[in-house]
Amino acid sequence: MNALLKEWSRWASLVALAGVSACSSSDPTPTANLPEHLTLGNPSGAITDSKQPTNYLLSKRQYALSYHRDQGKPNWVSWHLDASWRGSATRQDNFTPDPSLPAGWYQVQASSYTGSGFDRGHNCPSADRTKTAADNSATFLMTNMMPQAPRNNQQTWANLEDYTRTFLSKGQEVYVICGSYGKGGTGSNGFKTTIDQGRVTVPARCWKVVVILPVGDNDASRVTTSTRVIAVDTPNDTSLGTNWGQYRTTVDAIEAATGYDVLSAVPAAVQQVLESRIDEGPVS
Known part of the structure; x- marks a missing residue:
């Protein structure tokens, strides 16, 4: 990434973490839980400003994300995962529109993917948020979903999610940033560029970055050149x-x-x- 964009992203991240909008706006900026889920940064310099509909910051207790109104899906979702986020809550399966989006924006519905051939693919997984039923329900908000080919979602992606959670029993914690990009994927009903009458973009690629650390504090400063970082980029087919x-x-x-x-x-x-290195560690 060029130096100017990197500098903007860092500045916007600091602004967001301070709880101040980078642009003049009447929209309230939720800040109480930004530090945990944006500890390693705000990848696109997203802000909570309805005048920025393609890079709109949503900060939830369970994760943070940049939402793209015109694509009906997140650009990226970022979350912290340690043992404290896991518990005995069951999978809620209560897919629902996200009421925290600005008034007047189209709300992707639980039924928007019906018959499309694509899964409602979680970015932040249900199984990463099982401490309470409310935490698990938050992962079923449609702003956390991307149209994902069933084989990708249910097998390849699920295997990576399962592997990521294995670190919690080893005295480690992880930070995960994931998202999608491009246009056009192949689901069970063939190739499509959009679903829901054009309101939701089908991405061409799904990506994820996982940073593994021993449990501790001041996490961003503890990332070193020896830290294991897994970066994955899969076709959406x-x-x-x-x-x-x-x-x-x-x-x-x-x-x-x-x-x-x-x-x-x-x-x-x-x-x-770290960013120039391909992970060569175990996969299970």
Whole structure:
């Protein structure tokens, strides 16, 4: 990413974390829980301003995201996962429109994906938020969904999600940033560029970055050149393999494809090393 955009992203991240809108706006900016889920940065410099409909920051207790009104899906979703987020709450399966979007914006419905051939693919997974029923329900808001090919969602992506949670029993915590980009994917009913009468864009690619740390404090400053970072970029179609490891890439490549600064709060010298490296660790 070019230096100017990186600088803007870092500045906007700091502004958001301070609870101040980067633009003049009458919209309230929810800030109480931004530090946890944006600890490693705000990849696109998203702000809570209805005049920024393609990069609108939603900060929830369970995760933070940049929403794209015109695509009906998130640009990216970012969340922190440690043992405190896991519990005995069951999967709620209560897909619902997100009432926190600005008045007048189209609300993607639970039925918007019906008959499309694409799953309502979670960005922040249901199984990452099982402490309470309310936490789990938050993952079923439609602003957390992307149209995902069933094989991708139910096998490849699910295998990576399951693997990510294994770190919690090893005295570790993780930060996850994921999203989608491009236009056009192949679901069970064939290739489509949009669904829901054009209101929801079907992405061409689904990506994820996972940062693994030992449990501790001051997490962004504890990321070093030895930290394990997994970056994955998968095609959104029905032909991909179930082994997510074959889709590993660099953070740099994801940034080049999306225009984001994914780990903007991590020291620049550390970013330079980590973001150019393809993970070679175990996949299960």
